Amino acid sequence: MKLDxxxxxxxxxxxxxISDSLRPYHDIASRLNISEDELLRRxxxxxxxxxxxxxxxxxxxxxxxxxxxxxxxxDIPEEHIEDVGRKLASTQEVTHCYARRRHPxxxxxxxxxxxxxxxxxxxxxxARLAQEVGIGNYKVVFSTREFKKTSPRYFVK
Amino acid sequence: MTKLRKIETQVxxxxxxxxxxxxxxxxxxxxxxxxxxxxxxxxVQSLRKKGIIRRLGGSFDSRxxxxxxxxxxxxxxxxxxxxxxxxxxxxxxxxxxxxxEGKYNVWFTLIAESEQAIEETIAEIRNKTGAEIIxxxxxxLFKIKVDFDLGNNDE
Numbered sequence: 001m002k003l004d005x006x007x008x009x010x011x012x013x014x015x016x017x018i019s020d021s022l023r024p025y026h027d028i029a030s031r032l033n034i035s036e037d038e039l040l041r042r043x044x045x046x047x048x049x050x051x052x053x054x055x056x057x058x059x060x061x062x063x064x065x066x067x068x069x070x071x072x073x074x075d076i077p078e079e080h081i082e083d084v085g086r087k088l089a090s091t092q093e094v095t096h097c098y099a100r101r102r103h104p105x106x107x108x109x110x111x112x113x114x115x116x117x118x119x120x121x122x123x124x125x126x127a128r129l130a131q132e133v134g135i136g137n138y139k140v141v142f143s144t145r146e147f148k149k150t151s152p153r154y155f156v157k
Numbered sequence: 158m159t160k161l162r163k164i165e166t167q168v169x170x171x172x173x174x175x176x177x178x179x180x181x182x183x184x185x186x187x188x189x190x191x192x193x194x195x196x197x198x199x200x201v202q203s204l205r206k207k208g209i210i211r212r213l214g215g216s217f218d219s220r221x222x223x224x225x226x227x228x229x230x231x232x233x234x235x236x237x238x239x240x241x242x243x244x245x246x247x248x249x250x251x252x253x254x255x256x257x258e259g260k261y262n263v264w265f266t267l268i269a270e271s272e273q274a275i276e277e278t279i280a281e282i283r284n285k286t287g288a289e290i291i292x293x294x295x296x297x298l299f300k301i302k303v304d305f306d307l308g309n310n311d312e
Binding site: 001003011014015016017018020022023024025026036040043044046047049050051052053054055056057058059060069071081082085086088089094095096097098099100101103105106109111141142143144145146147148149150151152153154156 | 169172173174175176178179180181182183184194198201202204205208209210211212213214215216217218219221222223224228230242245246249250251252253254255256257258259261263264265268291292293294295296297298299300301302
């Protein structure tokens with residue numbers, strides 16, 4: 001989708017926190033000097049084209065009771081990466097699955113995220129996934145601290 | 158875990174997935190819940206104040222708006238961790254940053270308007286911190302799950 005400067009301003013506004021007001025879209029529209037209709041028309045279009053994944057409340061992870069976040073990194077022969085990637089992505093436990101460039105000092109080329117209440121849970125999930133895809137060369141890298149977690153802000157001037 | 162009032166739970170369940178794109182969104186939510194605009198508005202205010210709602214707004218597909226992203230790992234001695242993290246976190250394009258176990262112990266995601274901007278930021282962080290740093294850009298995306306039960310996995 002082709003975005004113009006006004007789209008950039010709208011996306012910038014919506015990638016922040018909308019105002020604590022009964023008419024949050026009206027507030028944004030008047031700040032941008034456009035009608036509320038024009039704003040909503042454009043935003044609905046972002047939604048239709050998939051530019052906007054969703055408009056909604058982002059909740060804090062810890063509140064939902066999920067504590068351990070395990071990144072499983074896999075070393076997969078290139079010729080199998082497509083197949084294994086797709087298989088892992090199709091499982092319920094895997095929330096993110098990416099193929100990434102290998103590094104001489106870090107030979108992993110597939111990354112999957114799993115979440116669980118304990119590390120043990122994550123390790124068990126990893127072992128089961130490894131068995132399912134028949135790959136032994138993997139590692140679960142746990143997060144021990146969160147240094148930063150923010151929503152991306154786009155088109156910041 | 159904070160105890161929520163019934164109306165707070167009900168509103169949260171809806172707006173985690175979809176906050177109405179209408180001129181009076183709280184009135185629309187009230188209609189769906191058989192409640193009043195005022196009551197729904199107050200429930201959302203309370204959820205925001207309690208920190209259960211981290212943010213109310215849009216979640217965008219960064220690739221579809223032309224942004225590039227990558228995953229970066231640093232190897233930092235424990236004694237220098239705080240100093241390095243302060244430098245890394247000062248970049249607005251750094252959206253997530255975690256300490257992880259192992260040789261590479263600082264892992265962050267970086268977004269920027271172009272590949273070139275990504276390379277420049279990484280070079281700058283390398284210069285400022287002197288840390289060993291590896292750039293691990295994605296070559297293929299198989300899945301990002303928008304998990305409403307867990308909150309903001311799509312970000």
